[in-house]
Amino acid sequence: MSLKGKAYIVGAYEHPTRKAVDRTVAQLHADVALGAIADAGLSLEDVDGYFCAGDIPGWSAPGTGPFSLVEYLGLKLRYLDSTESWGSAYINHVAHAVEAIEAGRCRVALITLAGRPRAEAARPDAMHGEIMDTVEFPFEAPYKPVVTNMYGMVAKRHMYEHGTTSEQLAWIKVAASHHAQHNPHAVLPNVVTVEDVLNSPLIVDPLHRLDCCVVSDGGGALIVAHPDVARSLNRPLITPTGAGYAIKHLNGGYFDILASGGVRSGAEAFAQAGVKPADIQYASLYDSFTITVLVQLENLGFCKAGEGGKFVADGGLISGVGKLPVNTDGGGLCNNHPANRGGMTKVIEAVRQLRGEAHPAVQVPNCQLALAHGTGGQLGGRHGSATLILERE
Known part of the structure; x- marks a missing residue:
């Protein structure tokens, strides 16, 4: 309903x-x-x-x-x-x-x-006392699973299975920077190129520094x-019309590293709202890393599995240029990632778009239907995914 x-x-x-x-x-x-x-x-x-x-x-x-x-x-x-x-x-x-x-x-x-x-x-990947008390800690801690490692594994697997390239991932950062240039509060307001992303220091293979979100x-x-x-x-x-939530865990090792909780949370939200991915005019997608966006695009149904690289390439996410405007405030990759939790700002920018209050250079004309999606935890590990579809009456 x-x-x-x-x-x-x-x-x-x-x-x-x-x-x-x-x-x-x-x-x-x-x-x-x-x-x-x-x-x-x-x-x-x-x-x-x-x-x-x-x-x-x-x-x-x-x-x-x-x-x-x-x-x-x-x-x-x-x-x-x-x-x-x-x-x-x-x-x-x-x-x-x-x-x-x-x-x-x-x-x-x-x-x-x-x-x-x-x-x-504060380090986003620091292990706190609560984490050390979890049931899996004694088994996983010796392998040093930190945030960047987990997302690097997801990116590497996507490249292995689907031929995705670092250049394609870089386009996600490029799109964010094109939007951030119009945001006076953005941490990284300068436009970057694919070459800039690839030439930034390698953090964890295959992710470069500019593939990572800001800390703010x-x-x-x-x-x-x-x-x-x-x-x-x-x-x-602005009314919510559909919402979904799902927890993705490791299932004792039997899991698909490229399938986030968004597969289920997105399907639930679309079914409740009675719309399809093709109906969405603007999307706010959690962007802790460039690979996070690519996986969500596939998992939410904006493109088929394995086709995310082609979807984002050549400005596919740039407002006024690409197929689907994404994170027109610059997102976590360029604007901000407050408290290392990006879900709130995803809803705020979706509301701006639906109100017609986004910067004129990135505003989607007559935006009536938007999606906000967030990840809590880590892709490649256990996490929760929430999807929200919003409509302007």
Whole structure:
């Protein structure tokens, strides 16, 4: 059953900072919350539902968790959802917010993301105590599985099975840079060429430095509201129509490294929305690495398995040039990757496109249907995938 018209995204805000030397994580959450609330034309007192994940301060503190931030923000809640699924959490939260609103649990839902790994010089692949406690740690740790290694294996396998080239992967970065040049907040605003990507240092075969996303601070927030609230505001009506979520794990070693959770989450979202990949006018795709985008394009059905390289080559993802505009804000490859979790910004840019508020140089004309997709965890390993389809009424 479609989600259409059951709730609307009425507020969206992305923090402009990329290095928060003067802000705490709690302050960043407050900044984005107030920004999204103002964008919606509402007040803090209107919020009665809050959705957050493990990026909030005090997440693992005993007896506090999200309660500390709820108090810091001064929220008076009827509903709280702290579902953690890493980078896919915030896309997943939109679907949860729609369901909560439809069930009468809340009327105005706030979703926030914030972090400052750049200011804190935190390593995205560092092993924390929680990871060391997992059941698989004693068996996998001796082989040193870090983020870059996992994605390098996916890229290498795709090349082996389908003849994909480093040049084709580089086109994904090139497309992101063409979009980022129009974003004044982008960490990497300069246009790059395929040669620039290939000449950047090799990080893990076959991925180069420019195949990897940026590390940045900042965050973002969304407001999802009941239809009665949404229609009372002077904002475009952006409604989720389909959502899907799936967990992909290693299944004791019997798994396809090129099939992410997006195979199932995408199929579920498209079926619920009643549309096809060919109907999508704009896509926000998680881009922790260039290979992440290529795998998602295939898994979500935008092209057949093995044809992702051809799909992205020669500007295939550049707005106004290619077949499918992707990540028109510059994405994680060039714009930002706040808290090492890119799902939130994927929804925000999709909302911008549907509102007609993207930069004129990258705005998709008369954009009515968009997709946002996120990965929490690692391709090549266990992860969660969330897919969201949005429509402008």
